Amino acid sequence: MFLFVSVYLISCSSNERRSNSKIILWSSNNTEEIEYARYIVNEWNKNNPEEKVSFQPVPEGQSSEEIILAAVVGKTTPDIYSNMWEGDVEAYAQAGVLVALDTLDGFMELLHERCDNSAIEEVTSPDGHIYQIPWKINPIMLIYNSNIVEQLKLSNPPATYSEFFAAAKEFQKDSDNDGYIDHWFGYAEVLVTWWQRFFDFYPLYLAASDGAPLIKNNKAAFNNEAARKVFEFLRELYKNSYFPKERLSARQDVFLDGVIATRFTGPWEISHTEKFKPSGFKYDFSFMPVPDNHKGPVYTYGDPKNIVIFKTCPNPNLAWKILKFALSDKNDLKFLEITNQLPRRKNLDIDPLYADYFKKNPKMKIFAEQSKYVKGTDQSPVLKEVFDLISQEYEACVIYGVKTPEEALNDAEKAVNLLFLK
Amino acid sequence: MKKKITPYLLVSPYIIHFLVFVAFPVGFSIYLTFNDWNIISPMEFIGLGNYKRLFNDPIFWKSLSNTLIFLLIHIPLQIIVALFLAEMLNQKIKFRGFFRAAFFLPVIVSGVVVTILWQQLYGFDTGLLNRLLVKLGLIKIGWLTDPSWAMPSIAVMATWKNVGLYTVLFLVGLQTVPPQYYEAADLEGATHFQKFFRITLPMINPTIFMVVVLSTIGGFSLFIEPYVMTGGGPLNSTISAVLYIYKQGFFYYHMGYATTLGLFFALLILSVVMIQKKFVEKDK
């Protein structure tokens, strides 16, 4: 009985999809992104009634990544998915379920017009094709409590490791004299989960190494001076209790409370802070701290989300036309306005079209500047696992202090290279 | 005529089910261990690649040693506590049913509930145990955050959860000991301890063996507790073999490698149970 019902339901849903529209788009579950998707879809359908597109937010589940995988396995993928994390793309590309976008008419032109060369290089797969369109980024930067920085008599928010240590030492205190420190200069979750590294290790590594890769040619490429310095930096922070080892996430917002003075976070923090900040609270953003002898611009992790077209799409060229429309400079502006997330477009900080938005949202300006020096992830099908292995060594060295940075990185390198062992 | 084929008709659903869900998976398992596969791409034959990886994989071996640590703490603890409780229940007391029911309650409740509850006990900052320690003027212990404490903490929790079942089993075993033996011993002036070690233990040897085997198999299946409580940390001290296999198969989608781990682990379990049969059963 159940067998028949489930088979029937599965076949039912796949037939429904095609009835009204030529192209099906899945957006993320984020409220603003849904609003944006709705806007784009309506605008397109207004002007192209013969070639309608429909959209739905990605179905609810354990994580959107799992839902996509389930869809790929069950062959129920949408035509366009607009929120794929860059790190996931390569696995699907190698599985042959994504359309090679560079083969589509007009793709390379738009790509060069919209994105800078480093971004284009970044999204090119090892096989030379491009399977994703850079869509949006949320660069990780340093948020800091301006009042506290003032109190500490600093001329600028700490930019190098030494400045950071000095400020942290000043700020650290045990306000209730119970023998345990309760005010720290910064905070990074001590989770061992692989994605936590995107908020501590990885952006610092990119800053210290000017955007170096973690993997290159199927081998670990991260066992270098930059990574060592980053591990050391973080380890010292925990060792000296400049960062708390306990998890503070169960409490009221510790940044707004002044319990911590800085965090590594992205532009999404702005709307949250604006909503809940106590009166008189001043904050701003700065670049990720770098090793003392660092020269040049400061890179960071951009948390890039990209758009892909699945091979199950009946008309990739039409899908591409829709995306071209969505990625025009005017629609990119609309995206910026609706979601307050940066489209991955070059010259965002100097293009006059966007000047008005940044005047109204001055805190976003620095993110636009940062967008010139942003890296995503390396194109590898085992990226998640690489981060997991690095996280485990991170735990041993940085949080528990049982390994030196050299040992930790050596072990991580060995473990990662084992992944490519066949 | 009809009678001849009826038995076959009756067992046919089972046979079909067996072939599909047992025989095929076991065979396919073995085949899969020689391949690299992530479900969405075609399978790639890699010969002994997975096995090579298995032997070089420090985390897998850690997971095995974690499981061993778990068993070494859990099984003896289980036996001692269960036997102790069963002995008490075996005395002439009122409300036996109530006590037995109380001890048994954790057995039937989902492991998830038990884990969530014990997390509150073990929490570093606000957990009940640490709050108690601080009140007594002692220092807090990282029950789940200290690599040396984490697995033992889980082992104690698992004992709490399952001991009721084994208490009941021991109770049944204890009740099969003929009272004449005890009476005879009483006549000779044997103490309670002497009676226990000379009569009770040998008589319930089969029950002890069963408890050991069941706890072992249960211990090898350890999954939900570390999954919920620690995610395998800290420093991989609580990652059980099943949790690691799950991670490899359903987090990274290394189907071939995960199957290889599963096969190896299954063979390990079978060998351990067989060894236990030889030693524990014969011993006493």
Added chain:
Amino acid sequence: MKKLILYISLTTGAILFLYPFIWMVSASLAPESEIGNLIFLPSQISFGSYFQMFDKIPIGKAFVNSMIVACAVTFGVLVFGSMVGYALSRLEFKGRNLIFYIVIFTMTLPFQITLIPQYILIVKFGWVDSYAALIVPYLMNALAIIMFRQYFKTIPQDLIDAARIDGCGELRIIFGILWPNSIPALVTVAMITFMASWNEVLWPLIVIRDENLMTMPQLVTLFAVGGRAESQLGVKLAAATMLALPIIIAYTFFQKYFIQSMASSGIKE
């Protein structure tokens, strides 16, 4: 004197085993701020945690899912188990011993070896995110077969012969004659199967991704492990209470049967 110590120890033990559950229910009904310091009863009953929980996760749906799956599996195991148990215990046919050994074999086979290929089968059948994936693999249970076989052996042959003379088909014999006379076995198998199915988490975690189809323990697990209940202990405890409640309620009424079933199943092993 000795008796007093005995009772004190037993009571202490009982408290050790019961208190956490009492605390859990208490804390789930307490206002969020009190949970940290709660020992026994909250100062006021607040259903806030429960409202939030119902808001965040489809726990009602999960309950229904668990019910459907557990009932279907239990029913299937009773039916198929008795069919095979009957054939093995009372019918003569070639291959009877072979099948018996196969049954024993499956009992000793660790699940770790079939886990992944079974998942792959589910994927190939297109059963991911379906009740079929949760039910079908569990329809046959070796332990149940062995128990039925054991029990049916004790039923007097005359009963069966009489039924045959009356013209009863084999199925009629199983369900009409054997079942009414095997209530203890039926109850035992039903309880064990239902409980095991209800509490199963690993398999649903593997084959169900869609939130609307998740079973209760699965949903509560993800809720506890994932970020959605992160800081709110009360909500987590409310979910845990909901998960434990059905079994505990059943337990309070059928406690004797629960204990007996599990004890006898252990002995059979």
